Amino acid sequence: MVKYTAYCFKIITFALHQHLAMFKKLNIYINHWRARQTNSRTFLLYSSVYVGILGGLAAVVLKYLVHFMEELSRELAARVPYHYSFLLLPAVGILLTVAYQHLINRDSMQKGIGNLLMNIKRNKANIKHDNAYAHLISSSLTVGFGGSSGLEAPIVVTGAAIGSNTGRFFKLSTYEKTVLLAAGSAAGIAAVFNSPIAGVLFALEVIIGEITIPTFIPLLIASATGAVVGKLLNPRQLFHLVTEGWLVQALPFYALLGIFSGLVAVYINKVGHDLERGIFTKQNRYVRAIAGGLLLGVLILLFPPLFGEGYHYMQAILNGNIEALKEESLYADWLSKPLIMLLFIGALVFIKIVATGITLGAGGNGGTFAPTMFTGAFLGLLVAYGINQTGLIHLNTSNFIAVGMAGALSGVLHAPLTAIFLIAEITGGYLLFIPLMVVSAISYIISRYFKSYNAYWESLIHEKDIHPDQDHSMLNEMRLDTLINKKYVAVDPDMSLDDLYHILATTTANIFAVVDADHQLKGVIWMDAIRKEFFNTDHAQTTVADVMVAPPALISYNQPVSSVMTVFDNLDAWQLPVVRDGKFVGFVSKSVLLDQYRQVFIKQHKHADFFAK
Structure with a gap:
């Protein structure tokens, strides 16, 4: 067999x-x-x-x-x-x-x-x-x-x-x-x-x-x-929105929605990211999946609109059918009271991303795009429904729901153009371009104030040192070990200046490493700094240790090149020593780094230049 x-x-x-x-x-x-x-x-x-x-x-x-x-x-x-x-x-x-x-x-x-x-x-x-x-x-x-x-x-x-x-x-x-x-x-x-x-x-x-x-x-x-x-x-339209436009009198409330959208976007990015990293992490994957799934089930039992993507409920409230939120609810009778309904809607705004984080953190596969739209839709409903209950003004609830989706997306993705055109296209709400732009812009500004990058980039920057900036990315494509000048001149700290002068006569280097017997870096000697010693006739007892100085900074052998460039810029230096496991390796030059950066830049953009022709 x-x-x-x-x-x-x-x-x-x-x-x-x-x-x-x-x-x-x-x-x-x-x-x-x-x-x-x-x-x-x-x-x-x-x-x-x-x-x-x-x-x-x-x-x-x-x-x-x-x-x-x-x-x-x-x-x-x-x-x-x-x-x-x-x-x-x-x-x-x-x-x-x-x-x-x-x-x-x-x-x-x-x-x-x-x-x-x-x-x-x-x-x-x-x-x-x-x-x-x-x-x-x-x-x-x-x-x-x-x-x-x-x-x-x-x-x-x-x-x-x-x-x-x-x-x-x-x-x-x-x-x-x-x-x-x-x-x-x-x-x-x-x-x-x-x-x-x-x-x-x-x-x-x-x-x-x-x-x-x-x-x-x-x-x-x-x-x-x-x-x-x-x-x-699959010709079915995702959402259908019937609108006759928007009123100028409602503009302050759209601005208010933009502020709330930005703050909620910060909340979504923070809570969603923390939960997505994993729940019940000490358990094996199957226990985690069952425990997380049951916890999610409890939330859905209390808040049925959390089930799945939630597009069914979003379309219902877009149509003005708020009563649909009572479907399959354990406390449908209570939701007949406007205050309870308002609290229920507010709870959905904050709990949806928690449910999403549990879903993904327990091992499920999906994304936060639809949950963000859900949260924005119910945030818009919360603002419009709540203000309408005061009797001060009547706001078009459907308009605020659609615009709320754009506001949340703009703040979470840091992509206002995507948010504006996506909501305009999927709802057919092209008459709402001004409110869409106002809310998306305000939400984006507030979200950027608290977080410089969207959730995707924030995690990559902090956890993997991957940066969206083009300069940063191109610098990190370079390897520091290829930039190090290992043909350096090293001198002993006990060497006399007379012996050092003999070495100077045989080299064109303008910086020297002072290392001990274990190749530990003790300091550096700058040619320009010791030039005046040439004219000092009384230096018989002077040694290298007397004239060496501490380098302005030490570069680690495994340090990202983008970080090295930052050090150069902050110190206004042009050469710095590199150490590995405490031992001196060589010098890295800013001019060499810039020249290599230019080569990477040309290589990355030559294809784009070709397609632009």
Whole structure:
């Protein structure tokens, strides 16, 4: 039996090797063909269409998978007593997600937009191929069974993986892979929301972080293609908003909503990030999934609108049907009182992100995009409904709900353009552009005041020292060990100045390291500083230790180059010593660093310059 199994294994291995060899030959043939037929700029446009089609299809597949999981969860819910389904189903969904990731995916899946940004900065825009489908399965399990998270982050990562692996297959440059990665993200967002403009702006503001024409055109093509695919295969509009415009008298209240949106965005980023890092971390993954799922179930039992993405309730309140919040509630009679309803709405504003954090922290897969929209919608409802109860003025509740979504998104993502156009496109509320701009701008300003970067970048900066600034990123692409001048002149601290002068006559160096027998740095000698000693005839007893000085700073061998540049700028120095494990290694020069930076800059931008022509 063992021999038979081994023989079968050899056959399977041989077949896989043959298929892999055929795949490599096909890849070489295709790349040779496209090199002969098209230039790189044209091929990138063709690739963006291909990525847009696949990104749109992935979004449609995800929608249908979630619908299937929801139907399955309803069948399971029918077998248990009423309300208990709220308590148990989220735990089932998270448990299935964790099991899939552990047993089938083998923990190869990279969750969240933060990991996507890290791959762009650290991994040359390369994303593992299984991310192109794993998120579709795992997020549909989480959300379909009631997990309180969104599908937007999974579809963004899925589209990005499609774009990245398309670029890898055709052996494109890092710049081209990054463009296709962003194009896949744009196509996914466009197909999910039927919002092509928002897809492009999301990719530019959140994924790439800069707007250039060479980048804009492929994104536009991919986003439009994804939106068309989504519209053809799943034409249902996410939200419907009927509005006759807005009143100037309501503008102060929109400004108030903008302030609240900014503060809530700070709360979302803080609480969401802390909870997403993990709950019940001392337990194994399956215990964590069950415990977190049951805790989430308790919250959903108390607040049924927390179940799943919550889009059903958001559409209901957009239609003015606040009574829908009483559905499946344990205390529906109490919610008939305006004050209790106001408190209930306020609780949803703050608890939704807690439910999302528990969902993700327990092992579920999803994102905070939809929960942020949910929170903003109910924040807008809270402001409008609360002010209407005073009788001072009557505000259009639906308008405030739509604008509240934009305000929350703008503050959380630090992407006001994405927020404005997304909400305008998915609700059809183009008459609300002025309130959308006012609320989004105020929310963005307040959020930026407390946090310089959005939640994705904040975690990368503090935990992985990955920075969104282009200069910072290019500096950290350089390796410090390649910049160190190891051909230095070292002298002993007990050496006399006469002996030092003999050394000076044989070198052009203007800085010298003073090291002991263990190669520990004791100080440095600057040529300019000791020049006056040349004319001092009474230096027979003077040693190097008498004229050496402490360096203005020490550079660690493993220090990021961006940090080294900061040290140079703060000290106005041009050469600094480098130490490793306490021992002197060499000197790093600011002029060498700047020259290397120039080379990296030219290398990174030559592709963009080519596509701009």
